[in-house]
Amino acid sequence: xxxxxxxxxxxxxxxxxxxxxxxxxxxxxxxxxxxxxxxxxxxxxxxxxxxxxxxxxxxxxxxxxxxxxxxxxxxxxxxxxxxxxxxxxxxxxxxxxxxxxxxxxxxxxxxxxxxxxxxxxxxxxxxxxxxxxxxxxxxxxxxxxxxxxxxxxxxxxxxxxxxxxxxxxxxxxxxxxxxxxxxxxxxxxxxxxxxxxxxxxxxxxxxxxxxxxxxxxxxxxxx
Numbered sequence: 001x002x003x004x005x006x007x008x009x010x011x012x013x014x015x016x017x018x019x020x021x022x023x024x025x026x027x028x029x030x031x032x033x034x035x036x037x038x039x040x041x042x043x044x045x046x047x048x049x050x051x052x053x054x055x056x057x058x059x060x061x062x063x064x065x066x067x068x069x070x071x072x073x074x075x076x077x078x079x080x081x082x083x084x085x086x087x088x089x090x091x092x093x094x095x096x097x098x099x100x101x102x103x104x105x106x107x108x109x110x111x112x113x114x115x116x117x118x119x120x121x122x123x124x125x126x127x128x129x130x131x132x133x134x135x136x137x138x139x140x141x142x143x144x145x146x147x148x149x150x151x152x153x154x155x156x157x158x159x160x161x162x163x164x165x166x167x168x169x170x171x172x173x174x175x176x177x178x179x180x181x182x183x184x185x186x187x188x189x190x191x192x193x194x195x196x197x198x199x200x201x202x203x204x205x206x207x208x209x210x211x212x213x214x215x216x217x218x219x220x221x222x223x
Contacts, residue, residue, distance in 0.1 A: 004112040004135070005032040009097045011043040012118025012169065013139040018051030019167035020158045023058040025143065026066075028151050031114075033066045035059070038074035038096035050166055071096040107133050116142055118170050140173040 006029065008014060014035070017023045026033050040059065044052045059066050073089075073096040080087045089095075100106065101113050114135045137145075143155035152158065162169055 004114055005034055006114045006116055007097055007101060008035045008039055009115045009117040010093050011039055013116050014043045014055050015051040016139050016162045016167055016169040018054040019165040020161035022158050028146060034069050036069050036071055036096035036100050039093040040068050042093050069100040071099045073099055138172050140171050
């Protein structure tokens with residue numbers, strides 16, 4: 001069983017990475033990626049909006065690795081929309097995320113839940129029973145963890161590409177020591193799945209990539 005699962009708590013990371021053409025980065029840690037149905041709906045309900053079509057295409061292309069988790073929160077909301085197409089539920093994505101995390105088959109034994117959101121302040125509104133199993137990462141935190149692996153050129157470069165596409169995303173991050181501690185607690189490998197090219201588009205031809213199987217995150221497991 002994986003020692004961690006990545007739960008996308010809100011639409012922010014999806015839209016930012018889609019705008020930067022970098023959604024594949026979510027697959028690099030080689031852990032289950034779980035998107036609550038309500039979060040997916042909120043990110044893709046208007047296919048004309050920035051990143052929406054890319055998110056839909058990406059989920060379809062990686063359906064074996066990305067789970068759209070069904071929740072009662074979203075099913076009830078979707079039912080309400082039949083009666084009132086203008087129905088709105090505040091914090092629907094967050095409530096759906098909590099429901100998914102709290103499912104009995106999730107977070108077995110020592111497994112951790114990485115909650116990914118644009119700003120970790122969002123996670124303070126998320127209340128779960130086993131808080132000690134929760135690790136909070138912003139989009140910037142997540143990308144900063146990929147930098148030492150030499151899988152990406154830089155986290156800032158990703159945000160710059162998103163900005164160039166019209167996405168004004170928060171660059172909030174923890175301190176470097178806190179980010180590394182999160183990685184150590186997760187004990188997860190930052191290596192791409194077999195289906196993902198060994199280097200991202202931004203590092204192709206740059207050289208100096210970490211040899212396959214050598215990972216700062218994996219090294220952290222043995223400390």
